Structures are given as structure tokens and as C-alpha cells.
Amino acid sequence: xxxxxxxxxxxxxxxxxxxxxxxxxxxxxxxxxxxxxxxxxxxxxxxxxxxxxxxxxxxxxxxxxxxxxxxxxxxxxxxxxxxxxxxxxxxxxxxxxxxxxxxxxxxxxxxxxxxxxxxxxxxxxxxxxxxxxxxxxxxxxxxxxxxxxxxxxxxxxxxxxxxxxxxxxxxxxxxxxxxxxxxxxxxxxxxxxxxxxxxxxxxxxxxxxxxxxxxxxxxxxxxxxxxxxxxxxxxxxxxxxxxxxxxxxxxxxxxxxxxxxxxxxxxxxxxxxxxxxxxxxxxxxxxxxxxxxxxxxxxxxxxxxxxxxxxxxxxxxxxxxxxxxxxxxxxxxxxxxxxxxxxxxxxxxxxxxxxxxxxxxxx
Numbered sequence: 001x002x003x004x005x006x007x008x009x010x011x012x013x014x015x016x017x018x019x020x021x022x023x024x025x026x027x028x029x030x031x032x033x034x035x036x037x038x039x040x041x042x043x044x045x046x047x048x049x050x051x052x053x054x055x056x057x058x059x060x061x062x063x064x065x066x067x068x069x070x071x072x073x074x075x076x077x078x079x080x081x082x083x084x085x086x087x088x089x090x091x092x093x094x095x096x097x098x099x100x101x102x103x104x105x106x107x108x109x110x111x112x113x114x115x116x117x118x119x120x121x122x123x124x125x126x127x128x129x130x131x132x133x134x135x136x137x138x139x140x141x142x143x144x145x146x147x148x149x150x151x152x153x154x155x156x157x158x159x160x161x162x163x164x165x166x167x168x169x170x171x172x173x174x175x176x177x178x179x180x181x182x183x184x185x186x187x188x189x190x191x192x193x194x195x196x197x198x199x200x201x202x203x204x205x206x207x208x209x210x211x212x213x214x215x216x217x218x219x220x221x222x223x224x225x226x227x228x229x230x231x232x233x234x235x236x237x238x239x240x241x242x243x244x245x246x247x248x249x250x251x252x253x254x255x256x257x258x259x260x261x262x263x264x265x266x267x268x269x270x271x272x273x274x275x276x277x278x279x280x281x282x283x284x285x286x287x288x289x290x291x292x293x294x295x296x297x298x299x300x301x302x303x304x305x306x307x308x309x310x311x312x313x314x315x316x317x318x319x320x321x322x323x324x325x326x327x328x329x330x331x332x333x334x335x336x337x338x339x340x341x342x343x344x345x346x347x348x349x350x351x352x353x354x355x356x357x358x359x360x361x362x363x
Contacts, residue, residue, distance in 0.1 A: 018197075024068070025039050028098065035092070037093075038095065042073075043073070048217045049214040050078065050120050053077050055074070056112040057073050060104050065289060070101070070104040070107075074087065074115070074126075077363035081361040084121050084123075085125060086125070090363040091210070091214075092127065093126075096128050096132075096228055097134060098131075100134075109153075124319040126140070132315045135317045139183070140317035141319070143316045144315050144316075146314040148289065148295065149291070149308055149311055151277065153288055168306045175271040178235065179235070180271050183231075183234060184271075190230055190232070190242075193242065193286050194215070194232075196255055198244075198257070198258030199242055202303060202351060202355070204345055206340030208355040211356050227248055229247065231244070231247045234272055236300060239266055240259070240263040241272060242257060243276060244257070247285070252287070253289040254276065254288070257272065274299045277307075
């Protein structure tokens with residue numbers, strides 16, 4: 001077995017099998033619900049970035065080692081603060097069980113409960129989007145705390161633009177007058193430039209940033225295949241903001257954005273989103289994905305809705321009531337509010353350190 005073809009645990013009822021990662025990835029690429037977060041490469045990124053997380057890939061195979069019929073990647077998150085739990089899939093903005101039949105979901109859930117007992121997980125959390133019906137009506141508890149926004153690229157770019165809210169069109173016109181330009185970043189130093197701007201944005205929002213090594217692993221895993229791209233906005237030949245995009249199948253996903261302090265008055269976020277949409281159209285993609293948004297973040301919800309996006313729920317299914325220091329039953333806690341207030345007042349190096357500490361318990 002090649003080093004890159006690490007074994008993935010596979011189960012059909014109580015029988016186990018081992019097969020190469022390439023076979024799993026081929027299944028993901030062909031499945032209508034397959035996303036970049038389902039790939040074995042995402043498993044490598046997560047495990048290399050977060051030592052407290054370990055991935056497993058339960059699947060249903062046809063008899064005699066035949067084709068994979070269904071699968072549900074799940075990750076064991078081991079934390080003294082947030083608990084020991086199985087999560088599908090950590091840090092994924094959009095994912096579903098790769099299941100089309102409810103009876104297959106029954107088999108996979110049995111495998112998850114068995115795995116939870118083996119690793120000592122006290123809870124199971126499954127994220128969904130288009131495949132929520134395979135879990136609805138079961139003993140799992142449904143939580144709706146995120147929404148999904150996406151834009152179908154099925155019309156000429158100017159037609160798409162004409163359907164944007166007038167405030168978006170105004171911001172785009174203003175960014176053109178200012179003279180903002182774009183560049184694509186493909187060097188390692190470009191990742192550091194992106195990350196510095198990303199930390200600056202997270203500080204302004206009062207949110208801990210994901211560690212730099214996470215983005216470094218993303219670049220190393222998906223950059224060579226063209227599945228990761230960094231788009232920069234420049235003003236006077238100076239980088240003032242950047243956006244990290246993931247590309248898989250016919251979809252481009254807005255994964256993260258960073259703006260240096262003082263650049264927001266230039267409408268740089270609007271500019272970057274519009275440039276990314278235009279490039280996605282040129283490259284032949286059919287969907288531009290704005291990612292998920294907390295239902296409590298009305299400002300960001302409004303921003304994404306004004307681009308003429310389609311909005312859908314992102315139900316989560318939990319095996320037990322969620323206990324979390326920053327979130328109680330989907331509602332932000334007092335600890336969350338205090339942490340945000342403190343983060344806004346710290347220097348950026350300290351904010352990056354807080355991100356390192358916080359993400360040792362997230363997933």
C-alpha cells in the first residue's frame with residue numbers, strides 16, 4: 001500500500017474491510033452530495049492540524065468487496081472542555097452523509113454508535129444540507145443554528161449582477177472608481193499575507209482565528225491540484241485584503257476572508273466576492289458557495305442575501321443535548337460574549353495565540 005493510501009475503516013453491518021484512500025475519493029467525486037470536506041485529503045489536513053481529532057470513514061460496500069454504496073466520514077474529537085464526541089465533519093461549512101436510502105443510514109448509524117463505544121465518545125453530531133431527510137424523524141435531536149447561501153452561475157455575469165441588491169451594485173461601482181485590482185496568490189509567502197489579514201479580521205470580530213498550520217496544511221494538500229486558490233485585492237499595488245477559496249466538482253466555496261484594518265471603507269469585501277464570482281464563471285463552475293452563517297449573525301446573513309443567493313437551512317442532528325462553553329442549545333453563552341469583548345482589545349499576536357488554544361478543543 002502506498003504511503004498516501006492510508007487505510008480507511010469500512011463497515012457493512014458487523015463486517016470490516018480496509019481499502020485505499022483513492023477508492024474512497026473516487027466514490028466522493030461521483031456522489032451527488034460529495035464535497036471537498038468528504039475527501040481523504042480533508043482527513044489528512046484535520047489530523048495534521050489538530051492532534052485531538054482522529055478521523056474514521058464507515059462505509060457500506062456491496063458483497064464480496066464490491067463498490068462503495070454509502071459512507072459517513074466521522075471524526076473523534078477528544079477534549080476535556082467540549083467533551084469526547086464523534087463529529088461529521090469538523091470545520092466543514094457544507095457536508096452531508098453520503099447516503100441516498102434510509103436503510104443505509106440505519107446501518108451507518110449502528111456503526112457510529114458502535115464506534116462511539118470503542119473510542120469513548122459520549123455524543124454524536126452529524127451536519128446535513130441536502131440529505132437531512134435521511135436523518136429526520138429519528139431519535140437524534142435536530143438543531144437549526146446555521147443557514148447556507150449559494151449563487152447559481154447559470155446566467156451571464158452581467159445578468160447575475162443586475163439581480164444584486166442596489167447596495168451591492170453601489171459598492172462594486174465605488175470599488176471600480178477607487179481602482180482596486182486583483183491578483184492570484186500561489187506562493188507560500190502569499191499564505192502568510194492572507195493569514196495576517198485573516199487574523200486582523202477575526203480580531204475586529206472578536207473571534208479566535210484558526211491556527212496558521214491549518215491553512216498551511218490546506219495549501220499543501222489542495223494547492224497542487226488547483227482545489228485551493230487565494231485571491232488578493234490590491235490598492236496602489238499594496239495587498240489590502242484576500243480571500244481563500246476551495247474548488248471541487250462544479251462548486252467554488254468561499255472558505256475564509258481577511259481584510260487589513262482600514263480597508264473596509266474601500267468596500268474590498270464586495271470587490272473580492274464579485275471578482276471571485278466572475279472568475280468562477282470564466283472557469284466553468286456552476287455554483288459559487290457563500291458558506292454557512294449563524295442564524296444569530298443577522299448582519300452577515302443580510303450581506304450574503306443581497307447577492308441574490310438561494311438560502312437553505314443546515315440542520316444538525318445530535319445524539320444528546322449539546323453542552324459547550326460558548327454555545328448552549330444553539331444559543332451563545334455569556335462566556336462567548338466575554339471572550340469576544342476581550343479578543344477585540346488584544347494585539348493580533350495574542351489573538352493568534354488565543355486561536356491556538358481555543359482550537360485545541362473545537363471540532
